[in-house]
Amino acid sequence: MAHYKCNCTFVPPRVLENLARVGVGSARLSIQQSNISRKKRAAKEIDMKAFIGAKTKAKAKRKVYDCKNTWEQRVKLARAEGKPATGDEDVDLVYKYAGNVRDYFSKVLKRNSIDNKGMDLILNVHFGQDYMNAFWDGDEMTFGDGDGEIFISFTKSLEVVAHELAHGVTQFTADLEYFSQSGALNEHFSDVFGSAITQHVLKQDAGQADWLVGDEIMGPDLYGESLRSMQAPGTAYDNNLLGKDPQPAHMNDYYAGSDDNQGVHINSGIPNRAFYLVATEIGTDKATLIWYHALQKLWSTAKFNDAVDVIVNSARLLTQKKQVPVGSTQQVRAAFRDVGLPHLT
Ligand SMILES: [Zn+2]
Incomplete structure:
Protein backbone atom coordinates (compact mmCIF):
# COMPACT_ATOMS: atom_id res chain seq x y z
CA MET A 1 0.00 0.00 0.00
CA PHE A 172 8.49 11.56 13.75
CA THR A 173 6.29 9.41 16.02
CA ALA A 174 3.20 7.47 14.83
CA ASP A 175 3.68 8.75 11.24
CA LEU A 176 -0.07 8.32 10.66
CA GLU A 177 -0.88 7.84 6.96
CA TYR A 178 -2.68 10.91 5.64
CA PHE A 179 -5.69 9.00 4.42
CA SER A 180 -9.02 7.79 5.84
CA GLN A 181 -9.10 7.10 9.63
CA SER A 182 -5.32 7.25 10.17
CA GLY A 183 -5.36 10.60 8.33
CA ALA A 184 -8.25 11.87 10.45
CA LEU A 185 -6.21 10.89 13.52
CA ASN A 186 -3.23 12.79 12.09
CA GLU A 187 -5.44 15.91 11.72
CA HIS A 188 -6.94 15.28 15.16
CA PHE A 189 -3.56 15.22 16.92
CA SER A 190 -2.61 18.51 15.24
CA ASP A 191 -5.86 20.11 16.40
CA VAL A 192 -5.22 18.76 19.92
CA PHE A 193 -1.72 20.27 20.14
CA GLY A 194 -2.80 23.47 18.38
CA SER A 195 -5.56 24.03 20.89
CA ALA A 196 -3.58 22.85 23.93
CA ILE A 197 -0.60 25.11 23.19
CA THR A 198 -2.86 28.11 22.56
CA GLN A 199 -4.68 27.55 25.86
CA HIS A 200 -1.38 27.07 27.71
CA VAL A 201 0.11 30.31 26.37
CA LEU A 202 -3.12 32.28 26.99
CA LYS A 203 -3.33 30.70 30.47
CA GLN A 204 -6.85 29.49 29.73
CA ASP A 205 -8.44 26.35 31.09
CA ALA A 206 -10.73 24.09 29.10
CA GLY A 207 -13.79 26.02 30.31
CA GLN A 208 -12.44 29.39 29.12
CA ALA A 209 -11.09 28.25 25.74
CA ASP A 210 -13.10 28.82 22.55
CA TRP A 211 -12.13 25.38 21.14
CA LEU A 212 -12.25 26.93 17.66
CA VAL A 213 -9.59 26.23 15.04
CA GLY A 214 -8.74 28.91 12.49
CA ASP A 215 -10.86 31.74 13.89
CA GLU A 216 -7.84 34.08 14.25
CA ILE A 217 -7.07 34.11 10.52
CA MET A 218 -10.56 35.01 9.28
CA GLY A 219 -10.57 38.31 7.39
CA PRO A 220 -13.30 40.97 7.47
CA ASP A 221 -15.58 39.05 5.07
CA LEU A 222 -15.76 36.07 7.44
CA TYR A 223 -14.97 37.56 10.83
CA GLY A 224 -16.55 35.46 13.59
CA GLU A 225 -16.42 32.23 11.62
CA SER A 226 -13.79 29.50 12.07
CA LEU A 227 -12.68 26.32 10.27
CA ARG A 228 -13.45 23.78 12.99
CA SER A 229 -14.97 23.55 16.45
CA MET A 230 -13.60 20.83 18.71
CA GLN A 231 -16.42 21.41 21.18
CA ALA A 232 -19.24 21.29 18.64
CA PRO A 233 -18.00 19.81 15.34
CA GLY A 234 -20.29 20.79 12.45
CA THR A 235 -21.00 24.32 13.75
CA ALA A 236 -17.76 26.11 12.78
CA TYR A 237 -19.15 27.85 9.67
CA ASP A 238 -22.18 28.09 7.46
CA ASN A 239 -22.09 30.81 4.79
CA ASN A 240 -22.14 31.28 1.05
CA LEU A 241 -18.36 31.64 0.78
CA LEU A 242 -17.14 28.56 2.66
CA GLY A 243 -20.25 26.41 2.48
CA LYS A 244 -21.23 24.45 5.58
CA ASP A 245 -18.95 22.81 8.14
CA PRO A 246 -19.10 19.06 7.27
CA GLN A 247 -17.62 17.71 10.51
CA PRO A 248 -19.51 14.98 12.38
CA ALA A 249 -19.48 14.90 16.19
CA HIS A 250 -20.46 11.22 16.44
CA MET A 251 -19.76 7.96 14.58
CA ASN A 252 -23.44 7.89 13.55
CA ASP A 253 -22.64 10.75 11.14
CA TYR A 254 -19.29 9.35 9.97
CA TYR A 255 -18.30 10.60 6.50
CA ALA A 256 -17.67 7.63 4.19
CA GLY A 257 -17.07 9.56 0.94
CA SER A 258 -13.82 10.01 -0.98
CA ASP A 259 -13.32 13.81 -0.67
CA ASP A 260 -10.47 15.20 1.40
CA ASN A 261 -8.42 11.95 1.35
CA GLN A 262 -11.52 10.15 2.64
CA GLY A 263 -12.39 12.81 5.14
CA VAL A 264 -9.15 13.55 7.02
CA HIS A 265 -10.37 17.05 8.01
CA ILE A 266 -13.97 15.83 8.33
CA ASN A 267 -14.01 12.74 10.55
CA SER A 268 -11.35 14.30 12.81
CA GLY A 269 -14.36 16.01 14.42
CA ILE A 270 -15.23 12.75 16.17
CA PRO A 271 -12.01 12.27 18.19
CA ASN A 272 -11.74 16.08 18.56
CA ARG A 273 -15.04 16.11 20.45
CA ALA A 274 -13.82 13.23 22.66
CA PHE A 275 -10.65 15.16 23.50
CA TYR A 276 -12.70 18.23 24.38
CA LEU A 277 -14.84 16.15 26.75
CA VAL A 278 -11.77 14.71 28.50
CA ALA A 279 -10.07 18.13 28.76
CA THR A 280 -13.12 19.64 30.44
CA GLU A 281 -12.95 16.88 33.07
CA ILE A 282 -9.22 16.58 33.86
CA GLY A 283 -7.79 19.80 32.34
CA THR A 284 -6.31 20.37 28.89
CA ASP A 285 -2.62 19.88 29.82
CA LYS A 286 -3.34 16.54 31.53
CA ALA A 287 -5.45 15.36 28.62
CA THR A 288 -2.67 16.40 26.23
CA LEU A 289 -0.12 14.37 28.21
CA ILE A 290 -2.28 11.28 27.67
CA TRP A 291 -2.71 11.98 23.96
CA TYR A 292 1.01 12.66 23.49
CA HIS A 293 1.90 9.42 25.28
CA ALA A 294 -0.49 7.57 22.95
CA LEU A 295 0.91 9.27 19.81
CA GLN A 296 4.27 7.67 20.58
CA LYS A 297 2.64 4.22 20.76
CA LEU A 298 0.42 4.44 17.67
CA TRP A 299 1.40 3.23 14.20
CA SER A 300 0.94 4.55 10.68
CA THR A 301 -2.19 2.57 9.72
CA ALA A 302 -3.97 2.92 13.10
CA LYS A 303 -7.75 3.35 12.95
CA PHE A 304 -10.15 5.03 15.38
CA ASN A 305 -10.71 1.85 17.44
CA ASP A 306 -6.92 1.37 17.73
CA ALA A 307 -6.54 4.94 18.93
CA VAL A 308 -9.21 4.40 21.60
CA ASP A 309 -7.38 1.29 22.88
CA VAL A 310 -4.01 3.03 22.94
CA ILE A 311 -5.27 6.29 24.47
CA VAL A 312 -7.17 4.43 27.22
CA ASN A 313 -4.03 2.43 27.95
CA SER A 314 -1.92 5.60 28.06
CA ALA A 315 -4.39 7.08 30.55
CA ARG A 316 -4.01 3.99 32.72
CA LEU A 317 -0.19 4.06 32.61
CA LEU A 318 -0.01 7.79 33.36
CA THR A 319 -2.49 7.36 36.23
CA GLN A 320 -0.20 4.69 37.65
CA LYS A 321 2.75 7.12 37.35
CA LYS A 322 0.61 9.78 39.07
CA GLN A 323 1.01 12.15 36.10
CA VAL A 324 -2.75 12.41 35.56
CA PRO A 325 -5.58 12.27 38.13
CA VAL A 326 -7.17 9.04 39.31
CA GLY A 327 -10.29 8.51 37.20
CA SER A 328 -8.67 9.73 33.95
CA THR A 329 -8.93 6.27 32.39
CA GLN A 330 -12.67 6.22 32.98
CA GLN A 331 -13.08 9.80 31.69
CA VAL A 332 -11.30 8.87 28.47
CA ARG A 333 -13.41 5.75 28.03
CA ALA A 334 -16.64 7.65 28.71
CA ALA A 335 -15.72 10.46 26.30
CA PHE A 336 -15.06 8.03 23.45
CA ARG A 337 -18.28 6.20 24.24
CA ASP A 338 -20.13 9.54 23.94
CA VAL A 339 -18.94 9.91 20.32
CA GLY A 340 -19.74 6.29 19.41
CA LEU A 341 -16.28 4.74 19.90
CA PRO A 342 -15.12 2.06 19.82
CA HIS A 343 -17.21 1.46 16.76
CA LEU A 344 -18.56 -2.07 16.38
CA THR A 345 -18.95 -3.13 12.77
ZN1 LIG B 1 -3.56 19.77 9.49
Whole structure:
Protein backbone atom coordinates (compact mmCIF):
# COMPACT_ATOMS: atom_id res chain seq x y z
CA MET A 1 0.00 0.00 0.00
CA ALA A 2 1.26 3.43 -0.91
CA HIS A 3 2.25 5.59 2.01
CA TYR A 4 0.12 8.72 2.07
CA LYS A 5 2.44 11.51 3.16
CA CYS A 6 0.99 14.50 4.89
CA ASN A 7 1.37 17.65 2.82
CA CYS A 8 -0.53 19.23 5.59
CA THR A 9 -2.22 22.42 4.49
CA PHE A 10 -4.08 24.25 7.23
CA VAL A 11 -7.17 25.16 5.20
CA PRO A 12 -8.86 21.95 4.01
CA PRO A 13 -9.14 21.52 0.21
CA ARG A 14 -12.95 21.52 0.34
CA VAL A 15 -13.02 25.03 1.83
CA LEU A 16 -10.81 26.44 -0.93
CA GLU A 17 -12.85 24.58 -3.55
CA ASN A 18 -16.03 26.21 -2.27
CA LEU A 19 -14.34 29.63 -2.45
CA ALA A 20 -13.14 28.95 -6.01
CA ARG A 21 -16.69 27.88 -6.95
CA VAL A 22 -18.11 31.26 -5.90
CA GLY A 23 -15.42 33.03 -7.96
CA VAL A 24 -12.65 33.84 -5.48
CA GLY A 25 -9.60 33.90 -7.80
CA SER A 26 -6.95 33.71 -5.07
CA ALA A 27 -8.59 30.50 -3.79
CA ARG A 28 -8.18 28.93 -7.23
CA LEU A 29 -4.51 29.95 -7.29
CA SER A 30 -4.01 28.67 -3.75
CA ILE A 31 -5.31 25.23 -4.75
CA GLN A 32 -2.95 25.12 -7.74
CA GLN A 33 0.02 26.12 -5.61
CA SER A 34 -0.84 23.54 -2.96
CA ASN A 35 -0.78 20.88 -5.67
CA ILE A 36 2.64 22.05 -6.85
CA SER A 37 3.89 21.90 -3.29
CA ARG A 38 2.46 18.38 -2.94
CA LYS A 39 4.45 17.27 -5.99
CA LYS A 40 7.57 18.87 -4.55
CA ARG A 41 6.93 16.96 -1.33
CA ALA A 42 6.65 13.68 -3.19
CA ALA A 43 9.81 14.42 -5.19
CA LYS A 44 11.79 15.54 -2.17
CA GLU A 45 10.80 12.45 -0.09
CA ILE A 46 12.21 13.48 3.23
CA ASP A 47 14.99 11.03 4.04
CA MET A 48 14.02 9.79 7.48
CA LYS A 49 17.29 7.83 7.73
CA ALA A 50 19.20 11.11 7.77
CA PHE A 51 17.11 12.22 10.72
CA ILE A 52 17.60 8.93 12.54
CA GLY A 53 21.37 9.34 12.33
CA ALA A 54 21.26 13.00 13.29
CA LYS A 55 23.11 14.18 16.38
CA THR A 56 20.97 15.48 19.22
CA LYS A 57 21.23 19.23 19.81
CA ALA A 58 20.43 20.89 23.11
CA LYS A 59 17.87 23.29 21.70
CA ALA A 60 16.18 23.89 18.37
CA LYS A 61 17.03 27.17 16.64
CA ARG A 62 14.40 29.15 14.77
CA LYS A 63 15.10 30.40 11.25
CA VAL A 64 12.49 32.63 9.65
CA TYR A 65 12.77 33.15 5.90
CA ASP A 66 11.03 35.82 3.84
CA CYS A 67 9.77 34.34 0.54
CA LYS A 68 9.36 37.91 -0.79
CA ASN A 69 5.94 37.01 -2.22
CA THR A 70 7.44 34.49 -4.61
CA TRP A 71 6.38 30.82 -4.74
CA GLU A 72 9.82 29.72 -3.52
CA GLN A 73 10.80 28.73 0.02
CA ARG A 74 13.87 30.04 1.94
CA VAL A 75 14.41 33.07 -0.31
CA LYS A 76 16.03 35.33 2.28
CA LEU A 77 16.88 34.67 5.93
CA ALA A 78 14.93 37.37 7.79
CA ARG A 79 15.49 36.42 11.43
CA ALA A 80 17.73 33.81 13.01
CA GLU A 81 17.63 32.56 16.61
CA GLY A 82 18.48 35.25 19.13
CA LYS A 83 18.37 38.12 16.64
CA PRO A 84 16.30 41.23 17.41
CA ALA A 85 12.84 41.94 16.02
CA THR A 86 12.85 42.93 12.37
CA GLY A 87 9.81 45.19 12.27
CA ASP A 88 8.11 42.86 9.79
CA GLU A 89 5.09 41.79 11.82
CA ASP A 90 4.75 38.37 10.15
CA VAL A 91 8.42 37.50 10.61
CA ASP A 92 8.33 38.53 14.25
CA LEU A 93 5.02 36.84 15.08
CA VAL A 94 6.02 33.52 13.58
CA TYR A 95 9.34 33.71 15.41
CA LYS A 96 7.52 34.25 18.70
CA TYR A 97 4.88 31.57 18.12
CA ALA A 98 7.43 28.96 17.02
CA GLY A 99 9.23 29.71 20.30
CA ASN A 100 5.96 29.16 22.22
CA VAL A 101 5.50 25.79 20.53
CA ARG A 102 9.12 24.71 21.08
CA ASP A 103 8.88 25.68 24.77
CA TYR A 104 5.59 23.83 25.27
CA PHE A 105 7.05 20.66 23.71
CA SER A 106 10.07 20.99 25.98
CA LYS A 107 8.45 22.01 29.29
CA VAL A 108 5.11 20.21 29.22
CA LEU A 109 5.79 17.20 27.00
CA LYS A 110 9.57 16.87 27.69
CA ARG A 111 10.13 16.71 23.94
CA ASN A 112 13.19 18.28 22.31
CA SER A 113 11.65 19.93 19.20
CA ILE A 114 9.86 18.15 16.35
CA ASP A 115 12.15 15.12 16.11
CA ASN A 116 13.05 15.01 19.83
CA LYS A 117 16.65 15.71 18.81
CA GLY A 118 16.54 19.48 18.73
CA MET A 119 15.72 19.84 15.03
CA ASP A 120 15.77 23.49 13.92
CA LEU A 121 12.45 25.13 13.12
CA ILE A 122 12.44 26.48 9.56
CA LEU A 123 9.62 28.95 8.91
CA ASN A 124 8.81 30.68 5.61
CA VAL A 125 6.57 33.76 5.51
CA HIS A 126 5.15 35.91 2.68
CA PHE A 127 4.89 32.81 0.46
CA GLY A 128 3.28 33.55 -2.92
CA GLN A 129 0.68 36.19 -3.59
CA ASP A 130 -2.58 36.27 -1.64
CA TYR A 131 -1.80 32.64 -0.79
CA MET A 132 -4.61 31.30 1.39
CA ASN A 133 -2.88 28.60 3.34
CA ALA A 134 -0.06 27.43 5.57
CA PHE A 135 1.59 24.04 5.36
CA TRP A 136 4.12 21.59 6.78
CA ASP A 137 5.77 19.62 3.98
CA GLY A 138 8.13 17.30 5.78
CA ASP A 139 10.94 19.50 7.04
CA GLU A 140 9.72 23.12 7.13
CA MET A 141 6.67 25.34 7.55
CA THR A 142 5.33 27.87 5.08
CA PHE A 143 2.76 30.66 5.51
CA GLY A 144 0.77 32.68 3.02
CA ASP A 145 -0.37 36.27 3.51
CA GLY A 146 -4.03 35.50 2.71
CA ASP A 147 -5.99 37.85 0.49
CA GLY A 148 -6.78 40.22 3.38
CA GLU A 149 -10.52 39.85 2.87
CA ILE A 150 -11.39 36.21 3.44
CA PHE A 151 -8.18 35.18 5.20
CA ILE A 152 -5.56 37.43 6.77
CA SER A 153 -1.93 36.34 7.15
CA PHE A 154 -1.60 32.80 8.49
CA THR A 155 1.18 34.00 10.80
CA LYS A 156 -1.42 35.76 12.96
CA SER A 157 -2.40 32.59 14.77
CA LEU A 158 -0.36 30.65 17.33
CA GLU A 159 -2.80 27.81 16.73
CA VAL A 160 -1.89 27.60 13.04
CA VAL A 161 1.83 27.46 13.89
CA ALA A 162 1.26 24.83 16.59
CA HIS A 163 -1.08 22.74 14.41
CA GLU A 164 1.44 22.63 11.56
CA LEU A 165 4.50 21.92 13.74
CA ALA A 166 2.49 19.14 15.41
CA HIS A 167 2.20 17.47 11.99
CA GLY A 168 5.99 17.32 12.19
CA VAL A 169 5.83 15.63 15.61
CA THR A 170 3.35 13.07 14.23
CA GLN A 171 5.70 12.42 11.29
CA PHE A 172 8.49 11.56 13.75
CA THR A 173 6.29 9.41 16.02
CA ALA A 174 3.20 7.47 14.83
CA ASP A 175 3.68 8.75 11.24
CA LEU A 176 -0.07 8.32 10.66
CA GLU A 177 -0.88 7.84 6.96
CA TYR A 178 -2.68 10.91 5.64
CA PHE A 179 -5.69 9.00 4.42
CA SER A 180 -9.02 7.79 5.84
CA GLN A 181 -9.10 7.10 9.63
CA SER A 182 -5.32 7.25 10.17
CA GLY A 183 -5.36 10.60 8.33
CA ALA A 184 -8.25 11.87 10.45
CA LEU A 185 -6.21 10.89 13.52
CA ASN A 186 -3.23 12.79 12.09
CA GLU A 187 -5.44 15.91 11.72
CA HIS A 188 -6.94 15.28 15.16
CA PHE A 189 -3.56 15.22 16.92
CA SER A 190 -2.61 18.51 15.24
CA ASP A 191 -5.86 20.11 16.40
CA VAL A 192 -5.22 18.76 19.92
CA PHE A 193 -1.72 20.27 20.14
CA GLY A 194 -2.80 23.47 18.38
CA SER A 195 -5.56 24.03 20.89
CA ALA A 196 -3.58 22.85 23.93
CA ILE A 197 -0.60 25.11 23.19
CA THR A 198 -2.86 28.11 22.56
CA GLN A 199 -4.68 27.55 25.86
CA HIS A 200 -1.38 27.07 27.71
CA VAL A 201 0.11 30.31 26.37
CA LEU A 202 -3.12 32.28 26.99
CA LYS A 203 -3.33 30.70 30.47
CA GLN A 204 -6.85 29.49 29.73
CA ASP A 205 -8.44 26.35 31.09
CA ALA A 206 -10.73 24.09 29.10
CA GLY A 207 -13.79 26.02 30.31
CA GLN A 208 -12.44 29.39 29.12
CA ALA A 209 -11.09 28.25 25.74
CA ASP A 210 -13.10 28.82 22.55
CA TRP A 211 -12.13 25.38 21.14
CA LEU A 212 -12.25 26.93 17.66
CA VAL A 213 -9.59 26.23 15.04
CA GLY A 214 -8.74 28.91 12.49
CA ASP A 215 -10.86 31.74 13.89
CA GLU A 216 -7.84 34.08 14.25
CA ILE A 217 -7.07 34.11 10.52
CA MET A 218 -10.56 35.01 9.28
CA GLY A 219 -10.57 38.31 7.39
CA PRO A 220 -13.30 40.97 7.47
CA ASP A 221 -15.58 39.05 5.07
CA LEU A 222 -15.76 36.07 7.44
CA TYR A 223 -14.97 37.56 10.83
CA GLY A 224 -16.55 35.46 13.59
CA GLU A 225 -16.42 32.23 11.62
CA SER A 226 -13.79 29.50 12.07
CA LEU A 227 -12.68 26.32 10.27
CA ARG A 228 -13.45 23.78 12.99
CA SER A 229 -14.97 23.55 16.45
CA MET A 230 -13.60 20.83 18.71
CA GLN A 231 -16.42 21.41 21.18
CA ALA A 232 -19.24 21.29 18.64
CA PRO A 233 -18.00 19.81 15.34
CA GLY A 234 -20.29 20.79 12.45
CA THR A 235 -21.00 24.32 13.75
CA ALA A 236 -17.76 26.11 12.78
CA TYR A 237 -19.15 27.85 9.67
CA ASP A 238 -22.18 28.09 7.46
CA ASN A 239 -22.09 30.81 4.79
CA ASN A 240 -22.14 31.28 1.05
CA LEU A 241 -18.36 31.64 0.78
CA LEU A 242 -17.14 28.56 2.66
CA GLY A 243 -20.25 26.41 2.48
CA LYS A 244 -21.23 24.45 5.58
CA ASP A 245 -18.95 22.81 8.14
CA PRO A 246 -19.10 19.06 7.27
CA GLN A 247 -17.62 17.71 10.51
CA PRO A 248 -19.51 14.98 12.38
CA ALA A 249 -19.48 14.90 16.19
CA HIS A 250 -20.46 11.22 16.44
CA MET A 251 -19.76 7.96 14.58
CA ASN A 252 -23.44 7.89 13.55
CA ASP A 253 -22.64 10.75 11.14
CA TYR A 254 -19.29 9.35 9.97
CA TYR A 255 -18.30 10.60 6.50
CA ALA A 256 -17.67 7.63 4.19
CA GLY A 257 -17.07 9.56 0.94
CA SER A 258 -13.82 10.01 -0.98
CA ASP A 259 -13.32 13.81 -0.67
CA ASP A 260 -10.47 15.20 1.40
CA ASN A 261 -8.42 11.95 1.35
CA GLN A 262 -11.52 10.15 2.64
CA GLY A 263 -12.39 12.81 5.14
CA VAL A 264 -9.15 13.55 7.02
CA HIS A 265 -10.37 17.05 8.01
CA ILE A 266 -13.97 15.83 8.33
CA ASN A 267 -14.01 12.74 10.55
CA SER A 268 -11.35 14.30 12.81
CA GLY A 269 -14.36 16.01 14.42
CA ILE A 270 -15.23 12.75 16.17
CA PRO A 271 -12.01 12.27 18.19
CA ASN A 272 -11.74 16.08 18.56
CA ARG A 273 -15.04 16.11 20.45
CA ALA A 274 -13.82 13.23 22.66
CA PHE A 275 -10.65 15.16 23.50
CA TYR A 276 -12.70 18.23 24.38
CA LEU A 277 -14.84 16.15 26.75
CA VAL A 278 -11.77 14.71 28.50
CA ALA A 279 -10.07 18.13 28.76
CA THR A 280 -13.12 19.64 30.44
CA GLU A 281 -12.95 16.88 33.07
CA ILE A 282 -9.22 16.58 33.86
CA GLY A 283 -7.79 19.80 32.34
CA THR A 284 -6.31 20.37 28.89
CA ASP A 285 -2.62 19.88 29.82
CA LYS A 286 -3.34 16.54 31.53
CA ALA A 287 -5.45 15.36 28.62
CA THR A 288 -2.67 16.40 26.23
CA LEU A 289 -0.12 14.37 28.21
CA ILE A 290 -2.28 11.28 27.67
CA TRP A 291 -2.71 11.98 23.96
CA TYR A 292 1.01 12.66 23.49
CA HIS A 293 1.90 9.42 25.28
CA ALA A 294 -0.49 7.57 22.95
CA LEU A 295 0.91 9.27 19.81
CA GLN A 296 4.27 7.67 20.58
CA LYS A 297 2.64 4.22 20.76
CA LEU A 298 0.42 4.44 17.67
CA TRP A 299 1.40 3.23 14.20
CA SER A 300 0.94 4.55 10.68
CA THR A 301 -2.19 2.57 9.72
CA ALA A 302 -3.97 2.92 13.10
CA LYS A 303 -7.75 3.35 12.95
CA PHE A 304 -10.15 5.03 15.38
CA ASN A 305 -10.71 1.85 17.44
CA ASP A 306 -6.92 1.37 17.73
CA ALA A 307 -6.54 4.94 18.93
CA VAL A 308 -9.21 4.40 21.60
CA ASP A 309 -7.38 1.29 22.88
CA VAL A 310 -4.01 3.03 22.94
CA ILE A 311 -5.27 6.29 24.47
CA VAL A 312 -7.17 4.43 27.22
CA ASN A 313 -4.03 2.43 27.95
CA SER A 314 -1.92 5.60 28.06
CA ALA A 315 -4.39 7.08 30.55
CA ARG A 316 -4.01 3.99 32.72
CA LEU A 317 -0.19 4.06 32.61
CA LEU A 318 -0.01 7.79 33.36
CA THR A 319 -2.49 7.36 36.23
CA GLN A 320 -0.20 4.69 37.65
CA LYS A 321 2.75 7.12 37.35
CA LYS A 322 0.61 9.78 39.07
CA GLN A 323 1.01 12.15 36.10
CA VAL A 324 -2.75 12.41 35.56
CA PRO A 325 -5.58 12.27 38.13
CA VAL A 326 -7.17 9.04 39.31
CA GLY A 327 -10.29 8.51 37.20
CA SER A 328 -8.67 9.73 33.95
CA THR A 329 -8.93 6.27 32.39
CA GLN A 330 -12.67 6.22 32.98
CA GLN A 331 -13.08 9.80 31.69
CA VAL A 332 -11.30 8.87 28.47
CA ARG A 333 -13.41 5.75 28.03
CA ALA A 334 -16.64 7.65 28.71
CA ALA A 335 -15.72 10.46 26.30
CA PHE A 336 -15.06 8.03 23.45
CA ARG A 337 -18.28 6.20 24.24
CA ASP A 338 -20.13 9.54 23.94
CA VAL A 339 -18.94 9.91 20.32
CA GLY A 340 -19.74 6.29 19.41
CA LEU A 341 -16.28 4.74 19.90
CA PRO A 342 -15.12 2.06 19.82
CA HIS A 343 -17.21 1.46 16.76
CA LEU A 344 -18.56 -2.07 16.38
CA THR A 345 -18.95 -3.13 12.77
ZN1 LIG B 1 -3.56 19.77 9.49
